[in-house]
Amino acid sequence: MQPLPPIYSFPPLYTRQPNSIIRNQQLNAWIDLILQYARENKCWTMAKTGTSTADPKFNIFHNESIQRSVSPMFIDEIWALMIKQSKAIVNNDNNNNYFILWQNIDSWASLILQWFEDSNKLNQVVTIYELSQGDETINWEFHQMPEPLLILALKPLCKRNRATMLKDEDGAPIAIKVI
Amino acid sequence: MECWKFIECTESGQPILRENEKDILMDHSVGLYHGKLKIVNRQSGRVFLTSQRIIYIDDAKPTQNSLALELDDIKSIDYSSSFLKKSAKMIVFLKQQEQQKKDAKKDKNQASLTALVDEVTTWICPICMVTNESDQDLSKVPPVCINCGVSPDFNMIKSSLNISRNITSTTNKKSKDDKNNKEKNVCPACTFVNHSQIRNCEICGTRLPNANIRHNRSNESFKDSRINLILEKDQSSSSSMPPSVEFVQVSFRKSDGVLFTQATEKTLQIFNAKNNKIFNQNVKSINGVDVNANLPLLQTNLKKIGITSLERSRENQLLNNDILFNNALSDLNSLISLANNIERLYRSTKNSQQQTNSSSHRIAKKPALIIDREKFYNKELFLDEIAREIYDFAMSEFNETTTTTQNENIHIMVTLVDFYAIYNKSMRIGTGLISPLEMKEACQRFEKLGLNNLKLTRINNRVLCLSTKDSFNFVKSQILSTIDQNPGSDLLNLTNLINTPSTKTANNNKMETNNWTIGVIMEILQNCVDEGDLLIDEQISGIYYYMNTYWKV
Numbered sequence: 001m002q003p004l005p006p007i008y009s010f011p012p013l014y015t016r017q018p019n020s021i022i023r024n025q026q027l028n029a030w031i032d033l034i035l036q037y038a039r040e041n042k043c044w045t046m047a048k049t050g051t052s053t054a055d056p057k058f059n060i061f062h063n064e065s066i067q068r069s070v071s072p073m074f075i076d077e078i079w080a081l082m083i084k085q086s087k088a089i090v091n092n093d094n095n096n097n098y099f100i101l102w103q104n105i106d107s108w109a110s111l112i113l114q115w116f117e118d119s120n121k122l123n124q125v126v127t128i129y130e131l132s133q134g135d136e137t138i139n140w141e142f143h144q145m146p147e148p149l150l151i152l153a154l155k156p157l158c159k160r161n162r163a164t165m166l167k168d169e170d171g172a173p174i175a176i177k178v179i
Numbered sequence: 180m181e182c183w184k185f186i187e188c189t190e191s192g193q194p195i196l197r198e199n200e201k202d203i204l205m206d207h208s209v210g211l212y213h214g215k216l217k218i219v220n221r222q223s224g225r226v227f228l229t230s231q232r233i234i235y236i237d238d239a240k241p242t243q244n245s246l247a248l249e250l251d252d253i254k255s256i257d258y259s260s261s262f263l264k265k266s267a268k269m270i271v272f273l274k275q276q277e278q279q280k281k282d283a284k285k286d287k288n289q290a291s292l293t294a295l296v297d298e299v300t301t302w303i304c305p306i307c308m309v310t311n312e313s314d315q316d317l318s319k320v321p322p323v324c325i326n327c328g329v330s331p332d333f334n335m336i337k338s339s340l341n342i343s344r345n346i347t348s349t350t351n352k353k354s355k356d357d358k359n360n361k362e363k364n365v366c367p368a369c370t371f372v373n374h375s376q377i378r379n380c381e382i383c384g385t386r387l388p389n390a391n392i393r394h395n396r397s398n399e400s401f402k403d404s405r406i407n408l409i410l411e412k413d414q415s416s417s418s419s420m421p422p423s424v425e426f427v428q429v430s431f432r433k434s435d436g437v438l439f440t441q442a443t444e445k446t447l448q449i450f451n452a453k454n455n456k457i458f459n460q461n462v463k464s465i466n467g468v469d470v471n472a473n474l475p476l477l478q479t480n481l482k483k484i485g486i487t488s489l490e491r492s493r494e495n496q497l498l499n500n501d502i503l504f505n506n507a508l509s510d511l512n513s514l515i516s517l518a519n520n521i522e523r524l525y526r527s528t529k530n531s532q533q534q535t536n537s538s539s540h541r542i543a544k545k546p547a548l549i550i551d552r553e554k555f556y557n558k559e560l561f562l563d564e565i566a567r568e569i570y571d572f573a574m575s576e577f578n579e580t581t582t583t584t585q586n587e588n589i590h591i592m593v594t595l596v597d598f599y600a601i602y603n604k605s606m607r608i609g610t611g612l613i614s615p616l617e618m619k620e621a622c623q624r625f626e627k628l629g630l631n632n633l634k635l636t637r638i639n640n641r642v643l644c645l646s647t648k649d650s651f652n653f654v655k656s657q658i659l660s661t662i663d664q665n666p667g668s669d670l671l672n673l674t675n676l677i678n679t680p681s682t683k684t685a686n687n688n689k690m691e692t693n694n695w696t697i698g699v700i701m702e703i704l705q706n707c708v709d710e711g712d713l714l715i716d717e718q719i720s721g722i723y724y725y726m727n728t729y730w731k732v
Contacts, residue, residue, distance in 0.1 A: 011667060012714035012725045019711045025730035068716070 014068040030078045031087055038100040044146050048096045099149045108153035115140055116178040127175040182273050184247045185406050186234055191567040191630050192241035194227055194234045198384035204228045204442045204554050208433040211235055214424030216410040220244050228443055250450045258440040267436040269429040303339035305331050551610055566621040570630045572606055590650035594698045595643040638702045655703050662724050669721040674700050
């Protein structure tokens with residue numbers, strides 16, 4: 001695991017600052033920290049409490065080395081702001097989880113489009129599973145992206161009429177064809 | 180003009196009284212007249228009546244233009260009420276001037292007797308055996324005993340005459356006179372040797388003997404440069420001293436002055452009565468022991484014979500022993516209690532000396548002015564006076580603790596609540612506590628009264644503080660630098676750090692200890708946090724403070 005920046009060991013970071021201007025910067029510092037952690041560790045989802053789904057032993061809101069942790073109220077505030085800034089999305093399958101978007105949905109969409117173009121998959125049907133788990137995407141950043149998130153990332157392509165979603169009998173998308 | 184004395188007063192315009200001197204009444208908006216002429220620059224001030232003086236404190240320049248009149252110098256007073264534009268006046272007739280005139284006349288008459296002027300004659304009254312003093316030729320002017328008022332025949336007192344050369348000998352430098360203690364102006368109460376022109380002992384404030392005579396002698400040569408009186412419509416218009424007059428006047432601009440005049444009259448009576456009183460004159464007993472009591476005489480004559488007489492003598496002996504023992508025991512008791520007192524006194528002074536170890540000369544001046552509500556005509560005046568006292572108290576109290584060298588660098592900051600408690604505890608006990616509201620109102624008057632060093636400020640829009648001008652920023656910068664050096668300090672730790680002498684000043688051989696109260700520091704920390712200079716780390720164990728290094732405001 002990559003070490004986090006020095007601000008992570010700064011005790012006041014863990015207390016909600018009373019000054020609102022300072023607090024906004026503090027919240028942004030937290031968001032940056034979470035995004036950095038998620039990017040470096042491929043942590044696609046994170047529990048509400050801050051534990052990473054990739055590494056259940058790690059809780060970003062709890063710093064063992066300086067014995068500090070963020071109060072639940074302040075954690076809620078951080079998540080609320082992250083969702084407002086579209087840096088996190090509530091996982092509809094599990095309400096206690098958030099998808100962390102270190103890139104926004106549109107960037108993911110164009111990255112996926114680029115993959116389709118680079119690997120000559122245009123006009124072919126590619127399953128969602130293939131996209132996320134297949135060997136061909138292994139060097140791409142969206143590899144191992146959780147399927148619900150991937151579907152969200154593909155939606156802008158459908159909207160731009162660049163792709164068609166293929167759905168199973170329940171109406172859940174299973175594959176995509178990019179034109 | 181000799182009647183006017185310079186009086187020292189505090190920066191805030193409160194007179195510094197002598198020991199044993201008590202203030203009785205004050206009035207405001209008064210002007211002074213010398214004779215019939217106004218004295219320039221002394222037309223707007225407050226006047227205090229004390230048990231020894233009448234003190235005028237100028238409103239504009241209290242430290243320079245204040246004057247005092249000794250009650251001693253006053254022969255009588257009169258009152259003239261206000262009439263049309265003329266304001267009420269208290270006319271003070273002076274004793275001294277008259278005497279001087281006499282002296283002057285006598286000098287003319289008896290030019291040959293100038294040698295006598297240097298001498299004081301003491302004689303003992305043949306009736307009451309009181310030692311009188313006189314500076315006159317007794318053979319020509321029959322003296323009057325100060326105690327019984329009887330003028331004795333010169334022949335009767337001839338034997339007790341004792342002429343001592345004692346006043347101007349300091350200038351004559353006659354070494355043999357040095358043996359004479361009187362000339363050195365020794366205080367009869369505490370034996371302190373005062374300057375020959377001083378009238379009240381510097382140490383204990385006791386009126387010195389021979390004061391009037393000595394003073395009359397020497398005051399021609401002595402001129403207090405601090406008194407600078409200029410009369411309005413001064414005909415001579417030169418800088419020479421204005422002529423002596425028989426009376427001076429105190430003009431009451433706002434009030435009618437009746438009360439003040441009456442009080443002065445009363446004080447004068449008491450003062451004169453007291454001066455003639457002999458201490459312990461009619462004392463019967465001291466500490467319950469009769470002064471003149473003789474030991475009960477026991478019959479020891481053994482007129483009876485036989486066994487009865489032997490029994491009787493035995494009983495007498497036992498009784499005698501009893502009495503002796505009782506006396507011895509009571510003497511011992513009083514001795515021990517005396518010893519205890521001395522020990523206590525010694526200890527207390529030792530303690531206080533330890534407290535003010537190096538700065539013993541900085542012992543806080545205790546203004547003897549007693550500000551009693553009843554002395555004031557209305558609440559405004561009372562608050563004004565309270566404000567002055569508070570100002571003085573704060574300045575002297577906190578100057579001592581913050582031993583900063585330069586005067587302008589004194590930083591005072593104390594919450595009004597703390598200060599209210601300190602002030603009431605140390606100044607108002609016995610004279611009636613003041614209410615918090617009065618305290619606040621008094622503090623708001625500082626600016627109006629021209630007391631600019633202290634002002635009432637509100638920190639964080641909630642806590643009222645009494646502070647000097649830039650002390651807030653001073654303490655704030657101190658706190659910030661301390662936190663910069665010691666990140667993660669909590670309030671207590673920080674208070675300790677700030678109040679311990681810093682190494683920088685220790686190098687200058689000056690121990691600089693601060694005494695910032697925790698309340699003030701807390702408020703300033705709050706202010707720093709609100710302004711984003713500091714960050715907090717709130718834990719169960721307390722709040723820790725850090726410099727804001729990551730997030731700029």
